[in-house]
Amino acid sequence: MVRGNRAIFVVLALLAGMLAGVGPAVAAPTFFWGVATSGYQSEGSAPDSNWRRYEQAKTSSIKDSYRESADFRHHYAEDIDRAKQLGVNVFRFSVEWARIEPRPGQVDETELAYYDDVVRHVVAAGMRPMITLDHWVYPGWVADQGGWDSDRTRDAWLANARRVVERYKGLGALWITINEPTVYLQNEIGNGGLAAWKAPWMLSRLVQVHRAAYDMIHALDPGALVSSNTAFIPVAQGVLDASFLDHVKDKLDFAGVDYYYGASLDNVSAAHAANGEFWKVTPQPDGIYYALRYYATKFPGLPLYVVENGMPTDNGNARPDGYTRSDHLRDHVYWVQRAKADGMNVIGYNYWSLTDNYEWGSYEPRFGLYTVDALTDPALTRRPTDAVATYRALIANHGVGDGYTPVRPPGFCSVVDGLSSCLNPARYPGPLAPLG
Template sequence: MVRRALVVVLALVAGTLAGVTPAVASPAFFWGVATSGYQSEGSAPDSNWRRYEQAKTSSSKEPYRDAVDFRHRYAEDIERAKQLGVNVFRFSVEWARIEPRPGQVDQAELAYYDDVVRRVVAAGMRPMITLDHWVYPGWVADQGGWDTDRTRDAWLANARRVVERYKGLGALWITINEPTVYLQQEISNGGLAAWKAPWMLSRLVQVHRAAYDLIHQLDPGALVSSNTAFIPAVQGVLDASFLDHVKDKLDFAGVDYYYGASLDNVSAAHAANGEFWKVTPQPDGIYYALRYYARKFPNLPLYVVENGMPTDNGAARPDAYTRSDHLRDHVYWVQRAKADGVNVIGYNYWSLTDNYEWGSYQPRFGLYTVDAASDPALTRRPTDAVSAYRQLIADHGVPGGYTPVRPPGFCSVVDGLSSCLDPARYPGPVVPLG
């Protein structure tokens, strides 16, 4: 009875999506915030990741609990994003939530996503909708996950359902989040045998290519991509496994940049152990990551789909480098790239709130911090970066003459020797973003 009432209430609130006014024309620059379904929604249905978290062998994983309960607090979180001044709100529509059993669509959960989209558009933001942020239904896991063509076909059927529902609303579309890291997660969590990696990658390529064509058929003029996690010095090898196979099916190159490397900073090794907060940030690396893709894909615009800084359970960093320092420094280097002719069209901060970082609440990335493990109220508390981001957006970036808190590393190797032998001018000019 309660569930039926929820369907009715959400449907009434959402109204008819066909009547929702799309977001305004493309801005001069996309400023955004990002979330993902499983990491933030709570009330998790059966899925590959719910099983990974609950498996008896996953003692290293922290209990999921209810994440930060975006599922029931989305209205207030969307309002927080609006108050920042962003014009893009990234989220994922979770396949496991809307199709809990083969062919059975959960209308209450579709109504929930309808209202998310409606509120995002009403707030003057464009939805950036991710079709696959590493999570698929439990019944897909039962049929073999990405080890079978049945998953490819079912994935595309779900993609059609979602795109048909949210077409015409100015959405930006991400097909698959960080495909190479997706593969690594599936292998490390037992969802796929390591020797079958080429077949999973092949299927991911197939679904991206098909989804790109599907989206352009159903939602003409929409921008479509797949964001890649930039790994210093080895990105060319990783691109060969996915991105190079879909380069003709991208409207922009989506780049996720978190960690750099240089001869005086090899701390990114801590990320391999999941101790992300121990990595010393290297903001200048985002310049080289963008330059790498500008040279690789000279005709494609670039979009920083994710960038952010983790802290250890929200504690201040020992080096006193703050989230606002990190944000301003990275935006500075995006502006430097723009000044040097790189066609950067957007920047998303990861993430709006702290969330479940694939097994742990310890890494805190949020503009708003949430003590998911110890605060039953899941209170959103603004970090210093909230006001910093609001100001950056209002001013179209940092002002001329800004000096980064963290200077460039010595001989960056973010793009191999290229970034060491051909370093960016520093200090150098910046241009406004938008």
């Protein structure tokens, strides 16, 4: 998920199978409905890694101690079952390099067996795994050798990626190589893992590993869909794409878009995300349409997948404006349907996230369909929000109905895609297309 802080402005300135007993792969659906998680954010039992060290050092982004997060490591079976009950057909998670290779060349078979069982449960539940190879976390020993300032990291990363792909090939997995590369860079700089002036070298290595991983995955897992999801930042996206995505555009099977915060002339509240106060941002659901249109125009013919979308609340409290998680979910799905009706090849939508988790230094932003009080509830009870029933209904009905009117109307002169989204606004109201 997008971790916004002041470092984004620094970045903008710097940049002008082997698994037994699983069974056959799940058949491809007509539309991918999914939920998303990530390893460090949700698993608990954190091994030595760059982020474990940031948390222990209390770098500037850290507000809360990690503790056990949502302890997905020991609750995965029930969480996967919760996803199944929603009706989703995709379950996104990451296989954590720091967990399976705690020391150079030493593989932890117990942790590999854990991921084997995660994949087994996902496939048995009728879902396709969406496996992220790198969700901003690398082993502590990689940090010791310089992190992304070292070519050795590139080579070790690719060796680990091959290990994971060889293990879970042939199961119909969708593969994400690197989660939000430009925000990855932002966080490494902000937490002291990389000097700001070395940003171009990290980006160059991320480009290299994605391109190599794309070819490797297609050689080992023919027919698999591979991408790297990008955090869509209104107005600035062109600059951010020039630093990574434009260099890998021939190595993408779909454009993976993470959309959280939009902007318009009557809504500039996204500035709160720069301070980590995500819950103060006024949602801009129509912006997801313009984000999708931006990539439909930029990469004609390339399918589009909303890999992450969700709404944070302040410690699970209701928003002062009364806008609910269900409102947010329906409104964004409405605009995804509008995009599809207007000819955009949208193939999937993932909700971020299945449960509340550790939002890169804080438990205050709550994105989960299920609430988990990591700081106050030792049992880590999963409590459904209003959006659980809503998402289940949306999936069953292939989206919102033709008569749906968004709770939050379009902003005045959206600038999500710069002047293009203002001068060429979507028809509103307009036609809808079912998803699946």
